[in-house]
Amino acid sequence: MSPAPNSSSSSTSRWCPTPEQLMILEEMYRAGTRTPNASQIQQITAHLSFYGKIEGKNVFYWFQNHKARDRQKLRRKLYKQLQQQQHQHQLAAAAAYHNHNHNNTHHHQLITTTPPNDHNQYHHHFSSVPTTSSSASSAFLHQPLSFISPQLLSKKAPISFSSKI
Amino acid sequence: MSPAPNSSSSSTSRWCPTPEQLMILEEMYRAGTRTPNASQIQQITAHLSFYGKIEGKNVFYWFQNHKARDRQKLRRKLYKQLQQQQHQHQLAAAAAYHNHNHNNTHHHQLITTTPPNDHNQYHHHFSSVPTTSSSASSAFLHQPLSFISPQLLSKKAPISFSSKI
DNA sequence: GCAAATTAATGATTTATTCAAG
DNA sequence: CTTGAATAAATCATTAATTTGC
Numbered sequence: 001m002s003p004a005p006n007s008s009s010s011s012t013s014r015w016c017p018t019p020e021q022l023m024i025l026e027e028m029y030r031a032g033t034r035t036p037n038a039s040q041i042q043q044i045t046a047h048l049s050f051y052g053k054i055e056g057k058n059v060f061y062w063f064q065n066h067k068a069r070d071r072q073k074l075r076r077k078l079y080k081q082l083q084q085q086q087h088q089h090q091l092a093a094a095a096a097y098h099n100h101n102h103n104n105t106h107h108h109q110l111i112t113t114t115p116p117n118d119h120n121q122y123h124h125h126f127s128s129v130p131t132t133s134s135s136a137s138s139a140f141l142h143q144p145l146s147f148i149s150p151q152l153l154s155k156k157a158p159i160s161f162s163s164k165i
Numbered sequence: 166m167s168p169a170p171n172s173s174s175s176s177t178s179r180w181c182p183t184p185e186q187l188m189i190l191e192e193m194y195r196a197g198t199r200t201p202n203a204s205q206i207q208q209i210t211a212h213l214s215f216y217g218k219i220e221g222k223n224v225f226y227w228f229q230n231h232k233a234r235d236r237q238k239l240r241r242k243l244y245k246q247l248q249q250q251q252h253q254h255q256l257a258a259a260a261a262y263h264n265h266n267h268n269n270t271h272h273h274q275l276i277t278t279t280p281p282n283d284h285n286q287y288h289h290h291f292s293s294v295p296t297t298s299s300s301a302s303s304a305f306l307h308q309p310l311s312f313i314s315p316q317l318l319s320k321k322a323p324i325s326f327s328s329k330i
Numbered sequence: 331g332c333a334a335a336t337t338a339a340t341g342a343t344t345t346a347t348t349c350a351a352g
Numbered sequence: 353c354t355t356g357a358a359t360a361a362a363t364c365a366t367t368a369a370t371t372t373g374c
Contacts, residue, residue, distance in 0.1 A: 013366060014341050035359080061342060068360065069340080082184045195347090239349065242358090 015058040020051040025062055034067050036060075180223040185216040190227055199232050201225075 017025070028044070036044060036059070045056045182190070193209070201209060201224070210221045 016341085016367075058341080062340095064360080065341065068362095071360090078184060082188065236349090243350085 012053075015054060017054075017058075017062070018052040021048045021054060024048060024051075025059070025066075029063070029066055034063065036063060177218075180219060182219075182223075182227070183217040186213045186219060189213060189216075190224070190231075194228070194231055199228060201228060 024047070025044075033040070041056045041059050044059050045054055048054045048059070189212070190209075198205070206221050206224050209224045210219055213219045213224070
């Protein structure tokens with residue numbers, strides 16, 4: 001049943017996107033639009049208003065919600081995988097306990113569906129072992145553990161010596 | 166393209182964070198850790214090594230890279246926003262702010278930092294008549310409002326069978 | 331087949347974080 | 353240290369699906 005979204009005088013409780021509008025929005029999202037700015041929202045609204053009553057805030061909210069829920073979904077999926085891998089870790093640990101190391105590089109990275117264009121791909125690359133010219137990191141790490149900061153795992157760790165940040 | 170990072174050779178070309186490690190690192194970053202010192206790095210490494218092979222330099226580099234990329238991302242975003250006149254799309258959000266609490270069911274307000282002066286919490290009361298100002302906020306307040314329709318500002322009355330008002 | 335009741339989706343709001351500027 | 357700006361997370365509220373009893 002078509003809900004007749006634009007019963008004008010009545011209480012327009014909330015926007016109900018028509019299938020055309022929804023299709024276009026989803027296509028835009030799929031194409032990479034995540035947080036359109038004002039001009040884009042204006043254009044999208046103008047374009048979509050051809051298919052039914054719509055306002056800019058609807059477009060704005062739609063992208064907000066869609067992005068948030070997409071992320072949420074992905075996050076739940078990752079969490080599931082995390083639990084699985086924790087389980088496997090336990091198994092692996094148990095196996096390793098009974099069996100000596102077997103040179104079995106059991107790698108994770110089961111993520112098949114690459115996140116489209118979002119951030120969070122912390123795959124930095126650097127030489128595994130800086131041989132002679134040990135970079136600052138190793139030198140840094142070779143410091144004799146001056147004082148252990150108490151609030152490592154606590155919240156709000158005040159970075160004591162922040163030169164300029 | 167990938168040269169089979171973990172093929173036969175046991176020498177892993179580079180550290181590959183497990184989801185658990187990644188999650189913990191992100192959580193630490195979110196909690197405020199940005200440039201951990203040697204002791205912190207040691208602790209973090211010890212903690213994370215439970216979930217997989219990791220070294221101190223990995224932790225060090227991770228925080229370095231993460232911080233850098235975060236800043237970079239944010240700069241790009243800000244640049245985009247400044248480049249434009251940033252009209253409405255936060256206008257909708259601002260309009261959403263405008264609504265006074267209709268019925269706050271339960272609020273748990275965790276105050277982390279003691280607020281010395283509480284005389285100004287959320288003053289987003291943009292009057293319907295914007296004053297001329299140099300800030301971008303007034304810019305979006307000023308504009309002709311293709312969306313953010315008046316009905317949003319005048320906030321509809323809740324429909325009949327509300328629980329309570 | 332059909333509505334009332336219940337559940338799932340999703341639009342709309344509020345709250346908490348974050349960064350940078352003053 | 354405070355404040356402005358913007359957003360993402362969390363939540364509220366309403367519509368659509370669906371289940372259920374008749």
